[in-house]
Amino acid sequence: MEKLTQETVNFTEKNIDRIAALFPSAITETKDADGKLKQAVNFDQLKQLLSDEVADGDESYEFTWVGKKQSIIEGNRPIRKTLRPCKEESKNWDTTENLYIEGDNLDVLKLLQNSYLNKVKMIYIDPPYNTGNDFVYRDNFKFSKEDYEEELGLFDEEENRLFKNTETSGRYHSDWCSMMYPRLQLARNLLTDVGVIFISIDDNEVHNLRKICDEVFGEENFVANLIWTNKEGGGSSDSKMFRLKHEYILCYSRNIDYIEITGIPVGNEDRYKLVDEYLETRGKYYLQKLGMGSIQYSESLDYPIEAPDGTRITPIDNNKGRKACWRWSKSKYEWGLVNGYIVIQKDRDDSWTVYSKQYLNCDNEGNIITRTQRPMGVIDEFSSTQASKLLYNMGLGDQFNYSKPIELIKYLIKRLPNNDIILDFFSGSATTAHAVMQLNAEDGGNRKFIMVQLPEETDPNSEAYKAGYKNICEIGKERIRRAGKKIEEELNAKSKEGELFKEEEHRTPDTGFRVLKVDSTNMKDVYYSPSEYNQQMLLDLESNIKEDRTDIDLLYGVLLDWGVPLSLPHITEKIGGKDVHFVNDADLVACFEEHVPEEVIREIARRKPLRVVFRDSSFRNSPDKINVTEIFKTLSPETTIKVI
Ligand SMILES: C[S@@+](CC[C@H](N)C(=O)[O-])C[C@H]1O[C@@H](n2cnc3c(N)ncnc32)[C@H](O)[C@@H]1O
Incomplete structure (x- = not known):
């Protein structure tokens, strides 16, 4: 029901509507003045529209x-x-290489910059289409929390406004472009040189998205604007x-x-x-004349x-004079005749x-191929x-009337070779x-996924x-859990019925x-001026790490900082009574205990890690730190040492 405003007419708005x-x-x-978007007149453009002469001002293509x-x-x-790990909500923590990350994707993309720089082969996104009420984003306007809680009810943990693009604010393109632009810029850094991004979109923003992508990826890197015709469902109902x-x-x-886009097997x-x-072996075939008029003439x-x-047949006979x-050359013809590739x-x-x-599964050199x-x-x-x-x-209910078909995503994944x-x-x-798990189950692939989603x-x-x-x-x-379970059950059933080849039985997908x-950083805020310190703060700062953070939180913080993938296996060993974490054997070794005895440091160094990290406060003074450096210099000079 529309609410009576009990205000007089806003003539400026009315006039703008008339000009529009x-x-x-x-x-x-x-x-x-409050930072909200509104319609306005572009007076330069209006001046130009009302003038026969070129109006003043610089022009540029932008x-x-x-x-x-x-x-x-x-x-x-x-x-x-x-990023804080949450083992209890995970599945197969120790062995999996897939990630599910909860949070605003702008934060997540920033956090992944070191660990996944140039590492991602394919990105697929299906962002909000800007239909009027379908996206939230954060901005920095200073509104009181109460104002916005009332209006929108959305704030992130640091009380930044999570702005919802509502019907009343209209389908503003600026908000949507501002939401997409930085995310795509950060996403591009993650793609490998052969990497590709697919973005689902509809008529509301396709024109703006194309412009943004031309800017972010470079116009020359445009591959295609594919059209997906939804077989059932979707479609506007407006009869006019x-x-x-x-x-x-x-x-x-x-x-x-x-890049190379993989073709579709012709099959049938x-x-x-x-x-x-x-x-x-070779499949079905069709016949193609060996003497084709279109071939560039050559005596050989x-x-x-x-x-x-x-009878002697010459090419001229086959080309009506x-x-x-x-x-084919003479030698290839003779090979073809002997091996069943020629019909006269x-x-x-x-x-x-x-x-x-011309065989379906075999080329003209006798190689088995997929056409x-x-x-x-x-x-x-x-x-x-x-x-x-x-x-x-x-x-999983009715929340998603806009989810995409798995088959569509599988189709896109299959267009790229070896996407990991x-x-x-x-x-x-x-x-x-x-789609990734299903396709891996079907073709034995080893693709990994990283999902990012706001806990909306x-x-x-x-x-x-x-x-x-x-x-x-x-x-x-929950969808990943249920889908994974079903895929495993189906593979097990096939294996029992003997439908799988021996090698396939060992290929249970991840x-x-x-x-x-x-979450907020693991580290305490230590940026105070000396006059701001009091006794309690000094006591608190003895450790620069927040009290509620576990060793595993710290470990993942270090992986992010140091650019190590978050999917690597890791174990914890007790050495000299202290917890020591080994990531991918010795790619990175971490000990976050307060006071690490020299014998423990020596043992870690003997394992020759690529990288090692300790807690800064575990060293009482700088001679202690120098001692650690000396131990590694002697036992494992290749190791890079850092502290948090
Ligand atoms: C159109 S839906 C994607 C549907 C998906 N392709 C599927 O098949 O289910 C867009 C999703 O992006 C999420 N989203 C919107 N803004 C986000 C943000 N800033 N960070 C992470 N996720 C966001 C929304 O919550 C929504 O679930």
Whole structure:
């Protein structure tokens, strides 16, 4: 129900609406005194529209919006945060290489910069489409918490406003662009040189997204704007308009020179119809004339071939009197004849014609191959209705009427060869994780996923909420658990029925995941001026680490800082009664105990770690520190030593 404002008319707004009706291109977005976006008139543009002469002012080709510069600053601003492991919500912690990260993806992308720089082969994201009420983001405007709690109810742990793009604020493009721009810039750093990003989007923002990506990835790295036609579901219901059932998947590469899009196996392509005794190995075939008019004439390809009745056939005979040559050299023809690649038969006009057999699974050199065709820019398969039904049938309720079909994501993953780490930082119901596990189970692949999702509250009226899933991360994690279990059960059943080959039986895919959550830094804030210190603070600062942080929290903080992947295996050993953590054997060794005895340090050094880290406060004085350096210099000079 609309609320009466009990205010007089705002004539400025009315006038802007009138100008918008006459000159839509003279309307832009700006911020009011409170920092909220509003419509405004671009007077330079209006002046130009009302003048026959070129108006004053510099022109340049640029794409900008209100808040672009601020969004760049936001993307570059360092944060004092970390990722805290949550073993109890994880699955197969010790062995898995998959990650599920909870938090705002801007923070997460910043935190992953060291550990995953140039390490990700494929990113798929399905960001909010800016339909008017579908995204939250943080900004720095100074509003009182109460104002916003009332209006939006969303704050992060540091009381930054998490702004929800509501119907009332309209579908402002500036907010959406400011949300996407820094995230894509950070995401690009994570892609390998052969890396590719796929971004789902619809008509609301596709034009802006394309411009942003041209800027972030470089126009030359644009790969394609794919169209996905949703088989069932989706589509506008407005009877006056076109009924649109398609959306887009924008694809950009890190470096266009290095990528290759894998073709689609032709499998049952119609023209391969004939069979011979080589069916098992070479597949079906069709016949192609050996003498084609289109081949550039060459004397070496012009030789006579003997027909079964002894007749001499020349290329010219097969080309109805035009000068021509064969496609194959004489030696290749002789090889083909012996190995069953050549057919010589009489045509309808009773003349002899020479053909080569074009096999489906074998090239003209005798190599077994998978014949592929270039994938089309229109993907005319898969349905979002099926995707929602799947989630519903998995017992995960109705929260996601916008989840993507697993098959669609599998299709995209299959377009890239050997993709190992696949990142989705708007992961929603974790469709991408499901697709990765499913595809690994089908083709024996070893792909890993990293899912990132904001713990956004579920709708209290949704079945998901009633079933106990209070935020989207809970749904995502549960989906991965259930999907993984089903995949394992299916593989076990196949194995019992003897449907798997021996080597496949050992290929159970990684269905585990480590859960990590964004939190404030592990370190205490020590930036006080000397006059600010009091006795209690000095006592507190004896340790610079927050009291509620465990050794494993500290270990992951160090991995992030030092750029070590978060998926590596790690164990804890007792050495001299002290806990010592070994990451991937001795890639990194950490001991965060207060007071580490010299014998323990010597033992760690004897293991020759690549990197070693201690707690700063565990050394009573600088001679102690020098002693540690000396021990490593003698026993393991290659080790890099750091303290926290
Ligand atoms: C369109 S949905 C993705 C749906 C997903 N592809 C699927 O199949 O379920 C977008 C998701 O991004 C999440 N999201 C929005 N802003 C985010 C942010 N700043 N950080 C992390 N996740 C965010 C939303 O909570 C939502 O779940």
